[in-house]
Amino acid sequence: MNLRDLRYALAVAEHRHFGRAAELCNISQPTLSTQLRKLEEELGVVLFERTNKSVVPTMAGEALLAHARAAVESADAMLALAQASRDPLRGRLRLGIIPTLAPYLLPLVFGPLRDALPDLVIEPWEDVTTALLERLRTHELDAALLATDAEGPDLDTQPLFTEPFLAALPPEHLLASQDHVREEDLAPDILVLADGHCLRDQALAACGNPGLRAGALRASSLSTLLNMVAAGYGTTLIPGLAAGVARDAGIALRPLTHMTGRDIQLVSRTTFPRRAAIDAIATLIRTRLAPFADSAAHGEV
Amino acid sequence: MNLRDLRYALAVAEHRHFGRAAELCNISQPTLSTQLRKLEEELGVVLFERTNKSVVPTMAGEALLAHARAAVESADAMLALAQASRDPLRGRLRLGIIPTLAPYLLPLVFGPLRDALPDLVIEPWEDVTTALLERLRTHELDAALLATDAEGPDLDTQPLFTEPFLAALPPEHLLASQDHVREEDLAPDILVLADGHCLRDQALAACGNPGLRAGALRASSLSTLLNMVAAGYGTTLIPGLAAGVARDAGIALRPLTHMTGRDIQLVSRTTFPRRAAIDAIATLIRTRLAPFADSAAHGEV
DNA sequence: CCTGACGATAGACCACATATATCAGACAAC
DNA sequence: GTTGTCTGATATATGTGGTCTATCGTCAGG
Numbered sequence: 001m002n003l004r005d006l007r008y009a010l011a012v013a014e015h016r017h018f019g020r021a022a023e024l025c026n027i028s029q030p031t032l033s034t035q036l037r038k039l040e041e042e043l044g045v046v047l048f049e050r051t052n053k054s055v056v057p058t059m060a061g062e063a064l065l066a067h068a069r070a071a072v073e074s075a076d077a078m079l080a081l082a083q084a085s086r087d088p089l090r091g092r093l094r095l096g097i098i099p100t101l102a103p104y105l106l107p108l109v110f111g112p113l114r115d116a117l118p119d120l121v122i123e124p125w126e127d128v129t130t131a132l133l134e135r136l137r138t139h140e141l142d143a144a145l146l147a148t149d150a151e152g153p154d155l156d157t158q159p160l161f162t163e164p165f166l167a168a169l170p171p172e173h174l175l176a177s178q179d180h181v182r183e184e185d186l187a188p189d190i191l192v193l194a195d196g197h198c199l200r201d202q203a204l205a206a207c208g209n210p211g212l213r214a215g216a217l218r219a220s221s222l223s224t225l226l227n228m229v230a231a232g233y234g235t236t237l238i239p240g241l242a243a244g245v246a247r248d249a250g251i252a253l254r255p256l257t258h259m260t261g262r263d264i265q266l267v268s269r270t271t272f273p274r275r276a277a278i279d280a281i282a283t284l285i286r287t288r289l290a291p292f293a294d295s296a297a298h299g300e301v
Numbered sequence: 302m303n304l305r306d307l308r309y310a311l312a313v314a315e316h317r318h319f320g321r322a323a324e325l326c327n328i329s330q331p332t333l334s335t336q337l338r339k340l341e342e343e344l345g346v347v348l349f350e351r352t353n354k355s356v357v358p359t360m361a362g363e364a365l366l367a368h369a370r371a372a373v374e375s376a377d378a379m380l381a382l383a384q385a386s387r388d389p390l391r392g393r394l395r396l397g398i399i400p401t402l403a404p405y406l407l408p409l410v411f412g413p414l415r416d417a418l419p420d421l422v423i424e425p426w427e428d429v430t431t432a433l434l435e436r437l438r439t440h441e442l443d444a445a446l447l448a449t450d451a452e453g454p455d456l457d458t459q460p461l462f463t464e465p466f467l468a469a470l471p472p473e474h475l476l477a478s479q480d481h482v483r484e485e486d487l488a489p490d491i492l493v494l495a496d497g498h499c500l501r502d503q504a505l506a507a508c509g510n511p512g513l514r515a516g517a518l519r520a521s522s523l524s525t526l527l528n529m530v531a532a533g534y535g536t537t538l539i540p541g542l543a544a545g546v547a548r549d550a551g552i553a554l555r556p557l558t559h560m561t562g563r564d565i566q567l568v569s570r571t572t573f574p575r576r577a578a579i580d581a582i583a584t585l586i587r588t589r590l591a592p593f594a595d596s597a598a599h600g601e602v
Numbered sequence: 603c604c605t606g607a608c609g610a611t612a613g614a615c616c617a618c619a620t621a622t623a624t625c626a627g628a629c630a631a632c
Numbered sequence: 633g634t635t636g637t638c639t640g641a642t643a644t645a646t647g648t649g650g651t652c653t654a655t656c657g658t659c660a661g662g
Binding site: 003 | 346350357368372380386387392440455574
Binding site for chain 2: 619620627
């Protein structure tokens with residue numbers, strides 16, 4: 001059975017006239033007659049009682065045509081939705097973001113994104129890198145903002161910007177008297193995030209992977225970590241975009257001697273069909289973060 | 302767009318595997334790939350993200366496939382209904398019957414009809430001949446039981462049985478003393494039905510078309526007419542099947558000299574597709590009325 | 603009787619769905 | 633590495649079937 005034939009039958013039912021129905025369907029009258037007869041044969045039911053003067057649906061025909069109408073309407077709804085879905089810059093886009101980036105980056109780019117891509121509904125999802133990659137691979141996310149390289153031929157990585165790390169110190173800390181802080185000097189009393197956060201590994205690596213005290217703090221969020229530093233419990237290493245919040249908390253910030261930092265990437269599946277949306281987001285974030293990157297390069301965070 | 306392609310897409314969505322989906326659709330895998338790609342091109346939307354290892358619907362695809370599923374389900378419902386409607390002896394059949402026949406014939410045949418054609422739901426409709434023919438021509442009825450020939454090439458007439466007329470007399474009437482009554486003798490004080498009833502015309506014609514007294518009764522039903530005769534207001538001529546009721550009302554019945562009667566016909570549109578149902582009804586009524594016709598032929602009503 | 607309108611039918615043509623054969627990439631086993 | 637297997641994509645030939653034009657049969661109106 002064919003949707004086309006159903007449309008033909010519905011046209012006949014509506015106009016009760018083969019010629020006019022055929023014209024409306026953009027086919028010839030003989031074609032309409034033939035196709036309708038074939039449909040009736042396939043169904044085993046006569047849909048219309050016809051004479052030279054009249055075309056009237058049978059009782060069974062009325063009932064069957066009601067279903068045909070439902071089928072055609074569903075198909076039309078599908079076409080209409082397809083029309084609306086054609087634009088890759090339209091519709092939902094589920095974007096994963098690591099927790100040490102989301103609270104500081106989103107306020108900078110969410111408004112501009114909405115302005116530039118008004119039909120793109122970005123749905124942020126905050127989680128650690130491994131969880132985001134897992135969700136990306138299972139199609140529960142469409143893209144993710146990470147601070148690590150994503151391996152594998154199934155994933156596509158777009159570099160967005162480099163975010164420098166900063167030493168975060170209690171104001172009264174010895175190192176706070178220096179203009180620059182050597183990464184290794186943070187090691188003795190460094191506080192870090194819980195397992196799974198990429199920032200934890202990167203911070204430790206920058207300081208030469210010191211052994212941590214047993215039972216040392218494993219902060220569940222960067223916010224907690226900052227409060228601990230502000231309270232004087234130790235030092236840490238924070239991403240540049242968190243500088244504002246850290247300063248407001250009364251923390252002393254110093255650039256690092258080796259200018260270590262992390263590269264923020266937009267990762268997506270290579271097969272994801274709405275590449276245009278990914279590219280648009282990447283471009284906008286790059287543009288938006290360019291001034292920050294410049295100033296960071298000069299240590300003016 | 303084609304229902305077939307929608308089924309293909311739904312099979313892929315369900316199995317997330319081209320090969321197995323193709324097998325289920327009884328087509329080859331290349332065909333499925335090609336058709337799905339064409340569907341996506343037609344819609345302008347990628348329905349599935351595919352790699353060598355996985356096939357996953359896109360978000361837009363999920364939404365579109367929901368509509369596709371609705372369309373396919375409607376089409377399947379149509380096919381199922383067609384299957385059920387295939388039997389012409391199944392379903393509703395709107396049967397018109399003239400008022401001077403319905404009350405006496407229906408009790409004889411309705412039960413047997415239900416037994417013989419259990420899936421045929423006969424919907425009786427009582428009205429005078431012209432109204433029934435009008436409804437027949439406008440497809441508001443499928444068939445009609447009439448006592449007159451229906452003209453026109455659009456109508457088909459099946460004779461069922463001949464119903465003899467009987468003289469109906471008050472018991473004390475002069476003619477009641479005779480074994481047979483001559484039709485013309487009923488003329489002087491004959492009572493008839495209202496305009497439109499074929500029995501009125503036939504009764505008057507049988508009696509030689511006598512002029513009626515001004516303001517004479519024009520009974521709205523045969524039942525009323527019988528009560529008037531029973532009350533001694535005059536004579537009339539009744540159809541044979543009403544004999545029982547008339548006798549119960551205390552009316553004297555006598556066969557007529559010229560054996561006048563009326564031919565009961567089953568009329569339907571020549572184009573009506575469920576001819577088998579019409580024929581089955583006609584056959585059953587003929588069979589059921591055969592004993593009556595025999596006895597009537599011998600005047601043993 | 604002729605004319606016009608309508609749906610049905612016949613025959614030719616062409617598009618398109620289909621199958622077979624093959625390719626290209628990814629992954630696992632050895 | 634190398635090979636084998638599985639995946640979906642692609643190429644090409646083929647046959648079904650939807651479409652057209654031309655024509656018929658029927659009925660109603662002038």
